Amino acid sequence: MNPEVLLRVPVRAEQDVVTVRANTKHLADRLGVSSQGQTRLATAVSELVRNAYTYAGGGQVEYVLDAQAQMLYVRVTDQGPGIPRLQDVLEGRFDSPTGRGLGLRSTRRLVDAFEISSSPGKGTTVQVGKALPSTPALRELGTKRLAAELSKLRPASAVEELQAQNQELLRALEDLAQREEQLRVLNRELEDTNRGVVALYSELEDKAERLREANHVKSMFFSYMSHEFRTPLNSILGLSRILLERQDGELSPEQDKQLELIRRSTGELLQMVNDLLDVAKVEAGKTEVYPANFELAQLFSTLRALFQPLLVNPDVRLVFEDVGELPALFSDQGKLSQILRNFISNALKFTEQGEIRVSATRCGAQAVRIEVTDTGAGIAPDDLMRLFRDFSQVGPQHGARSGGTGLGLSLASKLAGLLQGQVGVSSAPGQGSRFWVELPLVLPERELEGSREKSERNEGECDA
Template structure:
């Protein structure tokens, strides 16, 4: 719908076009600020037509088919056209006359913009501004009628109105600038507060890191100091219960069993606390090997055989079928199962605890399951089972004791290996704990497949091999001496690092068992001295310690040719691994000529 046409032949017509644009914007109910924008664009485009083409015409239309309706202003001329139009519209054109600045500015002020220019045909610029959606046909008729009755204003009045608009715009800009200054000041104050807060948080985080490091160091130190005497108590109790030094009265046997059980419970708590501290400190390493599930089940069966003291409970290990070799951390998988089995035995008064493994080739995992016929767990309590220090209450559970860390550590170890744990249970319906472990540990480094154990029993040579035990703990020396003597070794013991080093230099030994934490000379220093002397350089050294080693310490000891063995397994009755390693070392030992 055409509202008005203004012909531009002089500066007066440019002012008239601006006035008409402002008038039309008001009649079509555009806000005052939008009317000023339309008038400014019309004035700029009309002046361009007059300056570069000698004149033109301005059409004011309403496009009623659009939603919402659109006020369309078309400014056309028959001038020489615009060169470099694309460069001008892209904002990259500079002109000493200012040509192109008006087009770019008009494009930003209006809702729609289109320009066509060609040599010989002139230039047509078509811009649009969206109108209020409430505008109807009656409003358009009234606007057209008012435009026909109202003559254009004189240039002086138009100039005054324009000046007034400029003053109002300047005032609005000044007010806006003041608000921006106030907001910038607030942001600056806020930034200073945030910087101070970050500094305080960083300081607290550093203190927390230091406290966590101190906690980990303390737990590592205390675990060694606590576990050493506990291992001695357990080992000595096992020797007495085996009647190696004579028979016991029934009462003495019962007292030793109680003492052994209490020491075992305390050792389990210490180990759980240490494992938790290592996981939280990010110091738990994954030692990847390739192993068979059946052999791991065999070791677990031997480990738990003396611990199942309830004649009404059977511990059953199902033979794993169609389960391939696993390439992951055997020690952590074994510990997950040990925690599951110990938990099941604790809460099963009669029936059985069944351990099984099932492969899922499609998912690339093995599900290890431990199912019991115990008291079960209510559904409401199952979500808390794998949390740190969580102990589910209820009959038969409150008196069971423990730290509440076994299942939590199992969950963290499973996640460390890329797997997960879960439980299925119900009140008085038994429990099924499971762990889904990937067949291959993610980002597996180079895997060292362990040598298979020699078949059958280790043969005893005619001449008893000489073995040197170096350990500052009297109970540990006594226990190792007793165990090695039963295996037909000739055992010599030294109560410290310096005396042990002197013994090793006095005569040849087939092997040496060495503790690490000794006050006079640490085991690592003794090992270095042994490797430095020609007479002892080839002696196999087995490190037997309860000390927790970090990767750097393990690597250093292995680089010096020592094998590592945990006292925890030894004192738990699992002596097969140590004895097999010792016999293998003795067979390959090369004694220097005397």
């Protein structure tokens, strides 16, 4: 039996990316592919379709079923400018500024079959394949019935696709957590055993490699999902803003209230997606550091102007101390600002009355420490140990008031590491909290060993 084309879908708009992803997942489900396999194939196809729309202005998607070989193929073609240095891209020797090379290499790892051809000025064709399970689904359904089902599918809306992807993300996170827990249990059992040192060492190395691979897959998954989320979220924000500005007519008070709730909730979700993407970029080594000379006084002034409109509680004061004679820093001002914004935002969330004070002091001759001190509820000692971990939320009712993903402090710690620095905290229930970041005055060259620099900075310079 020859392979049969089930459906051809033109790609002309961003909505078509959402539609193709939904079609792919539906077809894989009908053919008996596992939930994880459906997500991997749908993610790979949507990445290729988005590339065709972004770089070539559109294209076409074909679903091809090879019943004899038990394979489902998805072919994405475009008439764009083609991909220069294709072999270098696929072998990891070239990355474009837009990250297209990373997308192609990662897509190839998500599928069972991958073929690509590209010529300058003649477009690009990419075909990916998924092996189908040995089930009677193909014989029972029939290719004509499958093709009819696909052609009758209602185009998925951005909100529906966002909800579906959110469920996939939650399932993937749960699966990763279960795997990490299994690894921890296995490691404890191995540590309790004092037999076969060579065999034990080999098994521990094997489990560590699996954990590193799981973390890599997690980072890539976050990156893909975050990109997929951004388009519908920005669309929702734009549409709600148009309605709130009365561009399409007046609203009732209740409609205005509900739209404002939609806008605020979408903005919070978009911030979570941005945090996920930032963490994924750091873990994948794709975050660049751009050092430049800047004054701390100027940075404090910018932060003061940024947070002043957010001080809605009259019982709380935000104080920025004078930096005195501190010299200029040579570091990445944007990443340092992101760290301090996270510290100050958390302090505002958990401080009911009193003040939040931002200060800076020298740490010996070569480093500076910037602290954010508040008079809030404080943090329990048990919570301090996990404060800077991914997805860790602490505070009153473990962050019930603030929401979020628990990635802010984890991201701050990773950004400080990129700047050859470190973060820390001291707190006690009912006594407020003190978060700090310690950085070198001059960011060392990349080739210098970070451990040696940190050791030189910490020799009796700052008290924790």
